[in-house]
Amino acid sequence: MRIDSHHHLWDLSIRPQEWMVGDGMEPVKRNFGANDLRSAIAGTGIERTVLVHATTTLDETFELLALAEIDPTIIGVVGWLQIDSPSAIADCEKYLLATGSSYLKGIRDVAQDLPDSNYLAKPQSIATVKQLGKMGLTYDILTKTPELKAAIELVKACPDVQFVLDHISKPYIAKEEIEPWKSLITQLADFDNVSCKVSGMVTEAKWNMWKTQDFAPYVDHIIDSFTPQRLMFGSDWPVALLATSTYSKVVQLAEKLTEKFTETENELFWAKNALSAYKITKL
Numbered sequence: 001m002r003i004d005s006h007h008h009l010w011d012l013s014i015r016p017q018e019w020m021v022g023d024g025m026e027p028v029k030r031n032f033g034a035n036d037l038r039s040a041i042a043g044t045g046i047e048r049t050v051l052v053h054a055t056t057t058l059d060e061t062f063e064l065l066a067l068a069e070i071d072p073t074i075i076g077v078v079g080w081l082q083i084d085s086p087s088a089i090a091d092c093e094k095y096l097l098a099t100g101s102s103y104l105k106g107i108r109d110v111a112q113d114l115p116d117s118n119y120l121a122k123p124q125s126i127a128t129v130k131q132l133g134k135m136g137l138t139y140d141i142l143t144k145t146p147e148l149k150a151a152i153e154l155v156k157a158c159p160d161v162q163f164v165l166d167h168i169s170k171p172y173i174a175k176e177e178i179e180p181w182k183s184l185i186t187q188l189a190d191f192d193n194v195s196c197k198v199s200g201m202v203t204e205a206k207w208n209m210w211k212t213q214d215f216a217p218y219v220d221h222i223i224d225s226f227t228p229q230r231l232m233f234g235s236d237w238p239v240a241l242l243a244t245s246t247y248s249k250v251v252q253l254a255e256k257l258t259e260k261f262t263e264t265e266n267e268l269f270w271a272k273n274a275l276s277a278y279k280i281t282k283l
Helices: 034-041 058-070 088-095 123-134 145-157 181-189 212-226 247-257 263-277
Strands: 002-007 046-052 074-080 104-110 138-142 163-165 194-198 231-233
Touching: 002 231, 002 263, 034 046, 034 247, 046 058, 046 104, 058 074, 058 088, 088 123, 123 138, 123 145, 138 145, 145 181, 181 194, 181 212, 194 212, 194 263, 212 231, 212 247, 231 263
Parallel strands: 002 046, 046 074, 074 104, 104 138, 138 163, 163 194, 194 231
Antiparallel strands: none
């Protein structure tokens, strides 16, 4: 079995996606539902998925949990909370009383591109994440390079929390920049309670013009830093359609970049690490 540890779904008639601004957004400016997901993954070996919030609204997470309750493809949900809010844990407790609450496996807040690059290291943010860990939830780190220092401080302050770094922290692949991302990744990977999603890369490269070798320096460093024992596949579909034509091409890219993995390492990368990081036991 293969698992996609990171994808989204949305219905624009219910909720607009505020990040859909600027040129080139046409491939994703439509509704993407569970049936679209099943069509996209056909033939790729992906059988189960982890559904991640796409907006910073509480309502969306309730909807994702309800969907997971009735859709056998989805085995986990990563919901949204504003972690620097004193009400974050109270909001999370409402999730845990909702339909589909057993599918809530992780929480994420959007730290990338915030005016305050220290957001993740704020005292309230750290206090919230510590409590989420006590509740048995994993925390997904969504950063670019400027926010990685704060992410390291957060992880350092929360040794009992399981973390998952999304999208290899979105290095500037299109600019062919690797530092200081590379050095900061090395520091973050020193913490054994952090795993990493090999996901979200095509949209950081030159859209629809990238080649496999464009990603190799970044993924090779991720493999060296985290080792295959802490890496997992994620598609970031349908966002990935901004930079490539199909879901299967994202899978093929991941296959090429991890082609030196052993059979055991492939089992970890394509399924077991996601199950472990998100404490998923029901397939």
